[in-house]
Amino acid sequence: MEFSPHQWLEVLRGAGEALRKAVPQIAGRPDASVKLRRGAGGDQTFYIDEMAEQIVIGALEGVARQGVGFTLISEECGIREFGPQGNVRILLDPLDGSNNGKRGIPYYATSIAVLDGERLEDLIVGYVIDLSAGREYWAIKGEGAWCDDKEIGRLGGEEFDMVAFEASVPSKDIARILPLLASSRKVRCLGAIALDLALLAAGAVDLLAVATPTRSFDYAAGMLILQEAGGVITDMEGGDVRGIIAGLERTVPLIAAANETLHQKALKILRERSI
Secondary structure, rough: OOOOOOHHHHHHHHHHHHHHHHHHHOOHHHHHHOEEOOOOOEEEEEEEHHHHHHHHHHHHHHHOOOOOEEEEOOOOEEEEEEEOOOOOOEEEEEEEHHHHHHHHOOOOOEEEEEOOOOOOHHHHEEEEEEEOEEEEEEOOOOOOEEEEEEOOOOOOOOOOOOEEOOOOHHHHHHHEEEHHHHOOOOOOOOOOHHHHHHHHHHOOOOOOEEEOOOHHHHHHHHHHHHHOOOEEEEEOOOOOOOOOOOOEEEEEEEEEOHHHHHHHHHHHHHHHHHH
16 A cells, blocks of 8 residues: 555655644753754664654654555664555654754754655655744645745745854864855854754745755755745755665755755855865
């Protein structure tokens, strides 16, 4: 048995509703920061991460009971097979921005992507739920992107009015993107890559620079949402990221923009200032 993209989206939105009811209730509380183990992605797994992952896994187990097979690739539990073997892969970041969530900073999300294959070019559904604001973003390949049932899409302008960035290792990473930040009117470091990409797709920011090589589950869902909204995402040199294999390994730094003009402008600034 196979699920259509719309059936997968229904499952993910159901999981999102359960997440929205549970996770914000413990965000910022002392028990949210209890260390449980080191997750498969290499970072510490905290209680709040574990709670979010188990809610999503519960929803996916319901799919498996219907005879649908898939491979789950999650930051916390790693790689797990459900049902009969098939092409479908689920990329899960249970708590995108977990450092924000455990400290009570209201900017964290769950990010889930469905692929019909092993590479990012095989993305068919992307879903990001902003758990702090209760807002949903999603996309189906070839059908557009939405925020809370309203279709989104933006051509954008030609100036960097608002640039977001992520730099997990500031001492190494900020110098690389500093020329780009200096070219913007305003900058923000928000702390959740998938949610950053969703906001970019919705027009809240013009550009996102992710200076640290990151994992595919960190950005896959947001990538599809951005692309379906008309945005552009590549590696920091402008290289295509669609061939990246979905997995637990770190991949590449990213540059994402609301449109091609802004994307090319960002690449030009980075190239000129690195000479």
